[in-house]
Each structure stands twice: as structure tokens, then as C-alpha cells.
Amino acid sequence: MTSALKEIINKAENTHELTKDEIVELFANDEITQELCKAADRVREKYVGNEVHLRGLIEFSNICIKNCFYCGLRRDNKNIKRYRLEPEVIIDFATKASSYGYKTFVLQSGEGNIYSLEEMLYIISEIKKLDVAITLSVGEKTEEEYIAYKEAGADRFLLRIETTDKELYQKLHPGMSHENRINCLKTIKKHGYETGTGCLIGLPNQTLESLADDILFFKEIGADMVGVGPFIPNEDTPLSFETGGSFELALKVMAITRLLLPDINIPATTAMETLNSQGRLIALQSGANVVMPNVTEGEYRDLYKLYPGKICINDTPAHCRSCITGKIQSIGRTVSKECGFRKQVR
Ligand code: SAH
Ligand code: SF4
Numbered sequence: 001m002t003s004a005l006k007e008i009i010n011k012a013e014n015t016h017e018l019t020k021d022e023i024v025e026l027f028a029n030d031e032i033t034q035e036l037c038k039a040a041d042r043v044r045e046k047y048v049g050n051e052v053h054l055r056g057l058i059e060f061s062n063i064c065i066k067n068c069f070y071c072g073l074r075r076d077n078k079n080i081k082r083y084r085l086e087p088e089v090i091i092d093f094a095t096k097a098s099s100y101g102y103k104t105f106v107l108q109s110g111e112g113n114i115y116s117l118e119e120m121l122y123i124i125s126e127i128k129k130l131d132v133a134i135t136l137s138v139g140e141k142t143e144e145e146y147i148a149y150k151e152a153g154a155d156r157f158l159l160r161i162e163t164t165d166k167e168l169y170q171k172l173h174p175g176m177s178h179e180n181r182i183n184c185l186k187t188i189k190k191h192g193y194e195t196g197t198g199c200l201i202g203l204p205n206q207t208l209e210s211l212a213d214d215i216l217f218f219k220e221i222g223a224d225m226v227g228v229g230p231f232i233p234n235e236d237t238p239l240s241f242e243t244g245g246s247f248e249l250a251l252k253v254m255a256i257t258r259l260l261l262p263d264i265n266i267p268a269t270t271a272m273e274t275l276n277s278q279g280r281l282i283a284l285q286s287g288a289n290v291v292m293p294n295v296t297e298g299e300y301r302d303l304y305k306l307y308p309g310k311i312c313i314n315d316t317p318a319h320c321r322s323c324i325t326g327k328i329q330s331i332g333r334t335v336s337k338e339c340g341f342r343k344q345v346r
Contacts (some may be wrong), residue, residue: 001029001031001032001035005025005026005029005032006035008022008025008026009026009032009035009036009039009259010039012039012256012259012260013039013042013043013259016043016259016260016261016262017260018256018259018260020209020212020213020216023211023212023215023216023256024208024209024212026252026256027208027211027212027249027252027253028208030248033248033251033252036252036255036256036259036286037251037255037282037285037286037287039255039259040254040255040256040258040259040286040287041285041286041287043258043259043262043287044258044262044266044287044288044289046262047262047263047343047345048263048265048289048343049289050332050333050334051289051333051334051335051336051338051340052284052289052290052291052328052333052334052335052336053103053104053265053289053290053291053336053338053340054101054102054103054104054290054291054292054293054321054324054325054335054336055102055104055105055106055135055267055290055291055292055293055340056094056097056098056102056104056105056106056292056293056294056295056317057105057106057108057292057293057294057295057296058090058093058094058097058105058106058107058108058295058296059108059109059294059296059300059301059304060084060085060090060107060108060109060123060296061082061083061084061085061109061110061114061115062080062082062083062109062110062300062303062304062305063082063083063084063109063110063112063114064109064110064111064112065110065111065112066110066111066112066139066173066175066176067173067174067175068162068172068173068176069171069172069173069174069237069238069239070172070200070203070231070233070234070237070239070307071234071237071306071307072234072236072237072305072306072307072308073110073304073305073306074237077236077237079236080236080303080305081303082303083300083303084114084115085300087115087119087122087123087126090107090123090127091123091126091127093295093296093297093317094127094130094132094295095130096295096297096317097295097317097321098130098132100317100318100321101321101335101337102132102295102321103132103133103336103337103338103339103340104132104133104134104135104156104339104340105127105132105133105134105135105295106135106136106137106158106292107123107124107127107134107135107136107137107138108136108137108138108158109137109138109139110139111138111139111140117145117148120138120145120148120149120152121148121149121152124136124149124152124153124154125152125153127153128152128153132339133155133156133339133340133341134153134154134155134156135154135155135156135157135158135194135196136149136154136156136157136158137157137158137159137196139159140159140176140180140181140184141184143187143191146184146187146188146191146193147191150191150192150193154193155193155194155339155341156193156194156195156196156224156225157188157193157194157195157196158196158197158198158225158227159181159184159185159188159195159196159197160196160197160198160199160200160227161181161182161185161197161198161199161214161217162181162199162200162203163199163200163203163206163210163214164199164210164213164214164217165206165207165210165213166178168203168205168206168210169181172203182221185197185221186221189221189222194224194225194265194341194342195221195222195223195224195225196223196224196225196226196227196265197217197218197221197223197225197226197227198218198226198227198228198229199211199214199228199253200228200229200230200231200245201228201229201230201231201245201246201249201250201253202230202231202243202244202245202246202249202250203231203245204239204242204243211249211253214253215253215256215257215260216260218257218260218261219260219261223261223264224264224265224342225264225265225266225267225290225342226257226261226264226266227266227267227269228250228253228254228257228269229245229250229269229270229271229272230244230245230246230247230249230250230271230272230274230275231244231245231307232244232245232271232274232275232307232308232309233307233308234305234306234307234308235308246275247272247275247276247279250271250272250275251272251282251283251286254266254283254286254287254288255286255287257287258286258287258288259287262345263342263343263344263345264342265289265290265340265342266287266288266289266290267288267290267291267292268280268281268283268284268288268290268291269283269292270292270294270310270311271307273311274307274309274310274311280324280327281327281330281331284328284331284333285331290340291324291328293312293317293320293321293324294312294315294317294320295317295320296317297316297317301313301314301315302314
């Protein structure tokens with residue numbers, strides 16, 4: 001590795017600032033991956049410690065009115081059986097998972113008004129009674145809806161920008177607006193949510209420059225959480241024949257995100273594990289400090305098919321919890337017993 005590249009990593013580790021050109025240089029050189037991941041691991045330990053936060057993921061409906069080119073839940077995909085869990089079932093999944101020790105739930109679904117506002121507020125407020133933190137991942141909503149969810153007890157919101165390349169965004173998201181996506185993120189932030197965003201790695205025609213812009217965008221928007229993952233082509237979508245993202249590039253984007261946003265929460269994403277059987281452990285040793293085990297039960301796990309090769313579709317929530325706990329302990333880390341809000345270092 002050249003000393004110039006080492007210098008860039010040192011600068012990132014010590015100042016948490018890099019220029020776009022410097023980020024691109026790190027992306028373009030594969031011999032630095034290990035050094036980069038080690039630096040991200042040190043920064044992770046220094047700022048957010050050795051605890052790993054588990055967030056129980058409930059995939060409560062796969063119905064979607066949007067048509068994102070990469071996603072298996074897109075409206076035009078007729079090859080999946082759609083489902084919508086009843087509010088009582090969602091609350092039941094959360095109640096059971098809370099008895100295994102989960103302190104945060106992520107409620108994720110496709111988009112559209114699949115539930116009335118009243119139903120959403122009921123689900124949020126009932127789950128909130130379990131003394132847990134609630135993260136929503138339900139896409140673009142109106143400001144009034146974001147406010148109402150927050151008042152009912154939602155603490156965090158995940159909305160990936162997917163890509164900051166506006167032209168690419170418009171191509172992959174028919175009928176959607178990049179500007180509105182950014183506005184939603186600003187609205188979420190404004191109303192006091194811990195705000196999560198992130199991007200897909202390896203979209204067709206995505207450049208390294210735009211990935212560098214993505215990381216700078218996370219910083220600019222004041223993200224509290226950033227989830228990045230490789231794009232995995234789904235055969236039921238218009239992008240079925242694309243190559244998809246590489247594990248290594250996704251890992252590098254994640255590691256640089258940790259270096260530049262040292263105190264945020266970063267999940268080791270499921271898509272990383274789909275590409276590499278040790279993916280989440282490698283990610284946890286390269287900057288990540290969060291894992292989102294699935295606590296959805298039964299056939300719904302399999303039906304929530306954003307991309308193929310999704311892990312653990314036949315496992316139970318109890319199995320997933322003990323499996324991931326064992327893995328986390330095997331690398332000398334501990335599972336947190338707290339809700340795991342961002343520990344902001346100012
Ligand atoms: N409908 C909500 C939440 C569900 S989708 C939303 O869009 O925000 C959650 C995430 O899945 C998306 O943000 C996207 O980044 C990811 N995703 C969808 N299709 C994917 C694919 N083929 N490969 C990898 N990730 C994918
Ligand atoms: Fe729907 Fe989200 Fe998939 Fe887009 S990414 S099609 S909004 S579920």
C-alpha cells in the first residue's frame with residue numbers, strides 16, 4: 001500500500017473528514033480494504049464501544065404501490081403472494097420477541113396506505129407499551145403522518161436515499177422524485193426522529209464518485225443511522241440480468257461511513273450475509289455495531305422477498321436470536337440490553 005493511501009486512512013481515522021476525491025481513491029484501490037476495515041473497527045470501538053444492538057425486524061406487509069426497479073416487492077411483480085398482517089398479529093410478534101430480550105423493533109413494509117392512520121397509530125402505541133424503542137421503515141409519507149407516528153411513540157425512521165445520483169435515482173424509481181425523498185428525510189429529522197438512511201451498492205451505472213457523494217450526503221443530512229448493502233438482482237424485476245454489487249465494495253462504503261460519522265449506529269445488513277456466509281461478522285469487525293434479526297414468524301419471512309437468497313427464511317425468531325448472540329460473542333463482543341439510542345459525541 002502506498003504511503004499516500006495510508007495517509008488518507010489516517011486522516012479519516014483522526015479527523016473524520018475526507019474529500020470526495022480521497023474517498024474515490026480509497027474505493028479504487030483494493031489492496032487497502034483490510035487496513036480500512038481495521039481503522040473503522042478502531043473508530044467503532046472508540047466511539048460506540050463493544051456492545052452490539054439487536055433490533056427485531058417485523059416485516060408486516062409486502063404490499064407496495066411503488067415500482068422500484070430493483071425490488072421484489074414492486075407493484076408490477078405478479079409472482080409473489082401478497083400479505084398484510086393484522087395489527088394484533090404484529091403486536092403479538094413484538095410481544096413474543098420482547099420476551100426474548102429485544103429492546104427495539106423495526107417495523108418494515110412496502111408503501112401505500114395499506115393500513116389506515118388509526119391502525120398505524122394503534123400498532124405503534126401498543127408496541128410502545130412493551131417499553132421498547134420503535135423504528136419505522138415504511139417509506140415516503142406526509143409530514144402529518146410522520147408527526148402522528150412520532151406522537152404515538154415512534155422513535156426512529158429508516159429511509160434510504162438509495163443513491164444520491166439524481167439521474168440514476170429517477171431511472172430506477174418510476175413516478176418518484178429524488179427531491180421528495182430528500183425532503184422526507186429532512187422532515188423526519190426536523191420532527192425529532194433518530195434518522196436513518198443509506199444506499200444500495202452496485203446499481204447499474206452507479207459510479208464510485210456517486211458512492212462518495214452518498215457518504216458525504218449521510219454526513220450533510222445529519223444521519224443517526226446508516227445502512228448500506230449490496231444490490232442483489234431479483235429475477236422478478238427489470239434488473240434481473242444485472243451483475244449486482246460486490247461484498248467488498250459494500251464493506252468499504254460501510255467502513256468509510258464509520259470513519260466519517262464515528263458515533264452513529266451502523267447495521268451489519270442482511271444483504272451482506274446473503275453474499276458472504278460470514279458477512280455480518282465481517283461487517284461487525286469493519287465498523288458496524290447493530291444487527292437486525294428477523295422476528296417475523298412463519299411463511300411471511302419467505303414472502304417478504306426484496307431479493308433472492310435471503311438468509312434464515314426457515315428459522316424461528318428464537319433460533320435467530322440465539323444464533324446471532326453466539327456469533328457476536330465468538331468475536332468478543334456483547335449483546336446490549338439497552339434500546340441503543342445514538343450516543344452522540346459532540
Ligand atoms: N418500502 C420501504 C421499506 C422496505 S424496502 C422503503 O422502500 O423504504 C427496504 C430496503 O430494501 C430498500 O431501502 C432497499 O435499499 C432494499 N432493497 C430492495 N431491493 C433490494 C435488492 N434487490 N437488493 C438489495 N437491497 C434491496
Ligand atoms: Fe416498495 Fe420499498 Fe421495494 Fe420500493 S424498495 S418497491 S418502496 S418495498
